[in-house]
Amino acid sequence: MKKYFTVISLILTFFNNNPLNAKIVVGYYYANYSVYPYTAIEYNKLTHIAHAFVKPNADGSLSMDSWFLYPELVAAAHQHGIKIVVALGGWGNSDGFSPMVANPLTRAAFVSNIIDFCLTNDYDGIDIDWEYPTASDRSNFVSLVKELREALNNVGLEFLSIALPSTDWNNGYDVKQLINYVNWFGIMTYDFYGPWEKTSGHNSPLYPSPLQSSSTSSSVNYYLQKGIPKNKLCIGIPFYGYDFKASELFAVHSGASAINYASVYQNLISGWDYFWDNTAKVPYLMNKSRTEVITFDDTNSIKLKSEYVYKNNLAGTIIWKIGQDYFNGSTPLLDIVEKYMLHHPRNVPSIPQxxxxxxxxxxxxxxxxxxxxxxxxxxxxxxxxxxxxxxxxxxxxxxxxxxxxxxxxxxxxxxxxxxxxxxxxxxxxxxxxxxxxxxxDFPAFVANEYYAAKDFKLYNYPNPFNVQTKIGFTIASDAVVNLALYDILGQQRDVLVNERLQSGNYEFIWDANNYSSGVYFVRINIVYPQNNRLMRLNKSIKILLIK
Structure with a gap:
């Protein structure tokens, strides 16, 4: 009995004393042991790992894939001071839930089996990802969750959570009852558009837009109105998107497939065009031939989703799934989650230049x-x-x-x-x-070919390079020169020159020690005075940093 009250005290302390600052970051880990092994995970960027999936059977027993057990992952999570829960069900693995919860005997067997499984394999709790209960399952689901909560408390395990669809279209969740037993609810605020829709659309927009009413904020408002407290509600952030065979966003598609962020990034650096939906607050890509559209989340949209969590005093986020942004030893999306969700800025930003x-x-x-x-x-x-x-x-x-x-x-x-x-x-x-x-000063003026073609040069070598590259240019007469470096998203990263120069040849060394591998662009803007007017010329070159 003493252990029971200790666990309840810990839960209440977590949710009542830290509604704003102690955000939850739950990373789902699933089926990527070889590509993203436990040794690659940066555990300090998470608070919980949900290890997916164990399948419930109709008779109350458990089943799982032969590769599921991963004791090294569990041990590493605990060594780094974070919690790891076992995720139950998932898409295609949930058929056993309904018959199991309908019978008190099979329900009791399931509760006993999953508690033994957690204790044997050192999990800290359970995440229920039943996709999806119906109205006929409502009361039975509440009974299951209540019995799980009591069983977890009795053995000193802390965590019980539920993954929710973007809206409860089946009327399967009695959330007013469930909130008494659950640490957090994770809304799966992704898959708003995919292969099942006739047109392309955003996978996980933050806000609704004229052509897409479904969104993360709409789902949050939906569940808040149903009575879930803000400090028990997590939004979902996908580390993947959808590649539609379509001519533009919201156009009819001829096929679509999921694509992880690592692959999206490869399309970015290969020259796909980047667009930003300023209403939905998410990006999308289009190929040059305008035959494919990719909708996804990037570092910019995740910043805004993190800020949305703080502004609305929500519990945090669930991520499906960690490792999908892993390439070249880096995890750019998880980095942003850690910076803006776990360690959100506490001060106003500095003044821009x-x-x-x-x-x-x-x-x-x-x-x-x-x-x-x-x-x-x-x-x-x-x-x-x-x-x-x-x-x-x-x-x-x-x-x-x-x-x-x-x-x-x-x-x-x-x-x-x-x-x-x-x-x-x-x-x-x-x-x-x-x-x-x-x-x-808008004159009708045509650039002099002498400047534009003969003596205007921009070059660099080596290219590709791994530490330093030499960037050079030639100008034909005195001019104001701006030579700047941009990343693949068009963000200015460095300025090499920004001054008036005399005619001649110039070379500069760019040291990339503090930059990550990828494609960058060097752009030069030259402003020549001529006949009391100005002539502007510009040119860009692409360089490749490989470390």
């Missing part, structure tokens, strides 16, 4: 790409453009920008504009950056 348009620049186009440098622990940026340096009124006043640039147009000719940027996260906004100005 502006990059382009240069202070005092004369701009010869009404399509302007504003650029600034990324600041750490930032989820979005705010941009203001005004016709006066006091910003008493605004030409542009845009917030929620998720990248370090914004393309804007419709500026008037022969005017001076002022612009500034601030960084944002859940803690608030940074102070505004320095204010820079630019002047618009």
């Amino acid at each position: 502006l990059s382009f348009p240069f202070n005092g620049a004369v701009i010869d186009s009404d399509n302007i790409i504003f650029k600034w440098y990324a600041t750490d622990s930032t989820t979005s940026y705010n941009l203001q453009v005004s016709e006066n340096e006091n910003f008493d009124s605004f030409v542009i006043n845009e917030s929620g920008i998720n990248f370090t640039e914004a393309k804007l147009n419709n500026f008037e000719n022969n005017k001076t504009y002022y612009w500034r940027v601030s960084s944002s996260n859940i803690n608030g906004n940074s102070s505004w950056s320095d204010t820079w100005s630019f002047i618009t």
Whole structure:
């Protein structure tokens, strides 16, 4: 009896004293022992592992694949101070649930068998992934969960959780009863679109959009209205997406298949076009021939989902499944989950530095790409453009920008504009950056071929490279030169040159010791004064870093 009250006390302390800061990060581990072995897992980036799956049988017995038992995984989790639970059921493994829970005798046998299994194999609890109970199973499911909770408490095991569909379309979950026995509910807020739908669509949007009403936020609101407390609700984050044979997003497809993030990234670096749905707050890719669309989550969308968890005081997240972002020894998606979910920024971000348009620049186009440098622990940026340096009124006043640039147009000719940027996260906004100005001058002007073709060069060697590469360029006359480095997502990572230079040849060494392997782009912007007007030239080259 003393052990029972100790466990209950621990559970209540976890959920009542840490509703905001002690977030849950549950990584499902399934069927990837050789590609992503237990030695590759960065356990400090998780709070729990759900080891999937053990199958319940109608008679109350258990079955599992021959490869399921993985004592090294269990031992490593405990050695690193995190908990590991056994996940029951899953897609295609849940047929035994309904007949088992309907009979008190088989239900009791199942409870006894799974408790013995946990004790024998050193699991810390149970995750129920029944896909899916129906209305006729509601009361029996509650009985199962109640009996599991009592049995777990009796042997000193802490955790009992339930994976929920995005909505309870079968009316199979009596959540008002279940919340009394469950540590957390993990909503499977993914698979909103897939091969079963007629058109392509987002796999896991954060917010609804005009063409897709289903979303993570919609599912959260649905279950909150059903009575699940915020501090027992986890959203789902997928480390995979869907590759649709379609001409565009929300177009009819001729087939689709799941694709893990590691493969999505390979398409990124091979030249697929990246798009961002600023309403749904998720990305998608399209190939150059416009015959395929991939919807997925990346580091930007996961930042925003992490912030959503904090803003709404939710318990945390479940991940299906860890290892799908594992390549070249790195896990970029799990890194972001750890940084923004487990160790969410506690302070406002630092003030961004502006990059382009240069202070005092004369701009010869009404399509302007504003650029600034990324600041750490930032989820979005705010941009203001005004016709006066006091910003008493605004030409542009845009917030929620998720990248370090914004393309804007419709500026008037022969005017001076002022612009500034601030960084944002859940803690608030940074102070505004320095204010820079630019002047618009839109002449009808054709670039001189002498500059454009004969003496304008950009090159680098070696390429590919593993530590350092030499980047060089030639300019034909005095000019303002900006030479910058961008990653595959278009994020500016470094500036090598940003100054006025005389005509001639220039070379610079880029040291990539602190950068990860992948494709990068070097872009040069050159502004020549000519006949009291400005001529801008630009060029980009792709370089490959292999470590």
